[in-house]
Amino acid sequence: MPLATHPSDSPDRVTLSQGWQEHVPVDGTVELPPDRRALDGLGRNHSLRTALADLVDNSIDAEASHVLIRFIRKDGQLRGLYVVDNGKGMTAAGIDVAMTLGGRREYAATDLGSFGVGLKAASFSNAKLITVLSWAAGHAPVGRRLEADPNKRGFHCDVVTEAFAKSELSRRWGIPWSGTGTVVRWDEVFGFPATDDPLRIEEFITRSMTEIISHLGLIMHRIIEKGRIEIFLDVEDVDQDLVGPRSRVDAIDPFGYAKPGKTGYPKDLLSRHENLPVVFKCHIWPPRSRIPEFNLVTGAEKHQGLFFYRRGRLLQAGGSWDGVSVPARERQLARVEVDIDGLPPALVAMNPEKSRVQVGPDFALLAASAAAADGTTFADYLTDAEERFRASRKRRRARKAMIPPGKGFAPQLKGAIRDEIPMQDHQVPITMRWTRFDRAHRDDFFRVDRADRVLWLNERFRPLAKSGRRGSNDAALLKSLLYLLMEQAFTGEYLGVRDRDNIELWQEILSMAAKVDEGE
Numbered sequence: 029m030p031l032a033t034h035p036s037d038s039p040d041r042v043t044l045s046q047g048w049q050e051h052v053p054v055d056g057t058v059e060l061p062p063d064r065r066a067l068d069g070l071g072r073n074h075s076l077r078t079a080l081a082d083l084v085d086n087s088i089d090a091e092a093s094h095v096l097i098r099f100i101r102k103d104g105q106l107r108g109l110y111v112v113d114n115g116k117g118m119t120a121a122g123i124d125v126a127m128t129l130g131g132r133r134e135y136a137a138t139d140l141g142s143f144g145v146g147l148k149a150a151s152f153s154n155a156k157l158i159t160v161l162s163w164a165a166g167h168a169p170v171g172r173r174l175e176a177d178p179n180k181r182g183f184h185c186d187v188v189t190e191a192f193a194k195s196e197l198s199r200r201w202g203i204p205w206s207g208t209g210t211v212v213r214w215d216e217v218f219g220f221p222a223t224d225d226p227l228r229i230e231e232f233i234t235r236s237m238t239e240i241i242s243h244l245g246l247i248m249h250r251i252i253e254k255g256r257i258e259i260f261l262d263v264e265d266v267d268q269d270l271v272g273p274r275s276r277v278d279a280i281d282p283f284g285y286a287k288p289g290k291t292g293y294p295k296d297l298l299s300r301h302e303n304l305p306v307v308f309k310c311h312i313w314p315p316r317s318r319i320p321e322f323n324l325v326t327g328a329e330k331h332q333g334l335f336f337y338r339r340g341r342l343l344q345a346g347g348s349w350d351g352v353s354v355p356a357r358e359r360q361l362a363r364v365e366v367d368i369d370g371l372p373p374a375l376v377a378m379n380p381e382k383s384r385v386q387v388g389p390d391f392a393l394l395a396a397s398a399a400a401a402d403g404t405t406f407a408d409y410l411t412d413a414e415e416r417f418r419a420s421r422k423r424r425r426a427r428k429a430m431i432p433p434g435k436g437f438a439p440q441l442k443g444a445i446r447d448e449i450p451m452q453d454h455q456v457p458i459t460m461r462w463t464r465f466d467r468a469h470r471d472d473f474f475r476v477d478r479a480d481r482v483l484w485l486n487e488r489f490r491p492l493a494k495s496g497r498r499g500s501n502d503a504a505l506l507k508s509l510l511y512l513l514m515e516q517a518f519t520g521e522y523l524g525v526r527d528r529d530n531i532e533l534w535q536e537i538l539s540m541a542a543k544v545d546e547g548e
Contacts (some may be wrong), residue, residue: 030279057452066165072154073381076219077243082382083111083212084244085341088257090115090210094203095259097234097240101279102266104224106232109155109214112201117164117208126162127172127185147212149380149506152176155214161193162210167192201345202274203260237261241277242325243399247342249279282335282345282363289314289361290416297399297406301375301390308398309365310409316447318440329360336385337367343378351392353410362413381474430515431481438459438501441508460507462487462502473538474510476517483514489542509539 070475074082080097087095092115118126146388151158152174161171171188174278196211206263244259251257259277264270288294289312297308322333324345331346332355346363349355368376368385375388395406404412427487429450433442434457457480465472475484491503516526 031152037495042341067530072437073379073383074150077240078381078383079150079153080111080240080450081244081247082146084248084259085382086147087115087210088251089115090117093256093258095257096201096203097259097261098201098271099261099263100266101229101263103225104229104310105222106217106220106229107266109217111212112203112209114205114209116205117167117210118162118170119167120170122164123160123162123170123172124185127174127281135379146380146382148174151212151214154217154219156216156218157214159188159213159215160210161188161196161213163193163197167469169197171196197294198436200271202262202271214531233263241278241324242320244277245280246282246324246345248277249281249342249416250340251339252277253281259283268336275367280323280324281321282324282331282342283311284316284319285314287314288312289467292402293412295400295402295404297398297400297404297409299394301394302508304371306375306394306398307367308395308406309361310406311363311365312409312416313361313363315417316382318444318447325483329355332360332362334364334366335466337365337369338377338378339369341382343368343382350385350387352395352406356414356419358414359410361417362410367506374413431455431518432457434459434481436500437507437511438504441501441504445508445511455479456485457507458511458515460510462490464488471543473535474512474514478518478523481518483510486508486542489546492505 041302053162084095090113092113094114096110096112098108098110099106100114108118129148147160149160154177157173159171159173161169163169170190173186173188177188181520182233196213197209221228223229228476240261246254248257248259252259260274261277261313262274263272265272293310294309297310299306299308313328317323332346333344333346333349334352335342336344347355353359366376368378375391375394376385376401378385399405427449429452432451432455433445436459437445459480461482462485464487465475465484469475469486470488473486473489477484490498494497514531517523517531523531
């Protein structure tokens with residue numbers, strides 16, 4: 029509304045030409061469909077693993093017991109990807125809602141879906157063409173296809189023929205099938221390598237499957253542990269009509285320690301927001317743990333903080349204290365579970381990709397006021413976690429520094445050694461290598477080369493890995509024991525009488541033990 033002024037008015041006097049009206053009059057309606065380019069912005073915050081997690085959410089909501097993620101390889105290249113489930117499927121009306129941008133179905137209290145864009149956002153974040161095929165009990169198979177084409181006008185969806193929908197749904201998927209289920213197919217996937225180089229393709233598949241398995245195992249760990257879903261991954265080579273070995277997603281519980289790092293934990297710290305209970309379940313991990321549940325994807329220090337869950341599904345795997353505290357090395361043993369079910373979005377809300385949460389301004393104050401039954405506050409909890417971490421570091425610093433391990437040690441083994449023992453990093457590392465000993469030393473187990481700081485190991489006694497393959501970093505258990513036993517043989521200017529006697533003793537015993545294992 030424009031403002032009216034009059035010459036006679038003083039500069040600071042302004043009057044409105046018309047008073048404020050409470051109701052806005054309207055004169056009919058006009059339909060304004062979204063521009064097709066709206067698809068371009070869908071799923072921009074998705075990665076391959078978070079997009080697939082969104083599709084698995086839909087399968088769980090469809091009451092599927094099994095989900096298969098399959099990469100398609102043809103002419104040496106990766107050409108497509110499928111997500112297949114044995115859920116209850118969709119009718120023609122249901123699949124139209126699913127393919128509608130912002131299409132909102134009725135969500136049950138336990139459903140993981142929420143925004144009505146998950147299928148489209150997840151798919152168009154990774155592929156140009158998405159096809160959805162579904163078979164519901166008592167209905168014919170149905171299919172729909174959408175293309176992310178900026179040159180198209182309007183939101184037209186292709187109707188897939190019933191025959192093709194039936195043939196795709198009836199393929200050999202290798203999961204329990206009772207006649208209902210859904211197939212999501214991606215074609216022209218953006219992130220696939222544009223090469224038929226088998227080494228690069230295999231490297232991409234291995235890395236991608238590892239990331240997907242780790243991500244799904246973590247965010248779905250509660251659901252998997254309850255037996256609600258089983259998830260598998262494989263690769264189909266179309267040219268050879270073969271499906272490769274199948275990998276299973278196992279639960280990775282970020283709170284799956286055998287014994288807590290401090291007596292009395294975990295503790296439930298309770299607070300209230302508008303008469304709604306908010307529980308902060310505070311954990312302290314045992315220090316220096318090497319299991320995947322502690323280190324997760326990027327290391328324990330980067331996964332400290334708050335773990336938010338919604339309906340059993342993990343939304344945020346730590347990485348932030350969301351205003352409650354700040355990340356610090358000393359707090360890497362501290363992880364807090366928070367279930368947001370029933371809490372208002374103004375307090376805490378998830379993003380559309382279900383990979384993060386946004387907390388409101390009252391959240392940090394709420395955590396600060398939370399307390400356990402024994403009076404423990406959030407500040408007390410953080411102090412306990414920090415003190416436990418520092419105590420574990422003191423014991424480590426009290427140990428004698430050793431020459432670091434070098435080539436021949438697996439990276440995980442070197443990391444574990446460095447976590448437990450102070451290193452003399454100015455020293456040349458100890459290398460362990462396998463070689464064939466000459467006839468005169470055929471029965472020796474090892475040979476010490478102090479000049480080059482190499483411990484040579486007799487190839488004759490080399491253990492065979494479970495995989496049947498041998499590599500330079502193999503036999504981690506044997507090498508770790510030899511390192512702890514013989515590191516001192518590489519220190520000092522020369523070997524003393526006692527050191528030489530010990531080496532002869534170890535040589536005799538280890539050689540005899542190896543012969544016994546050989547059956548001699």
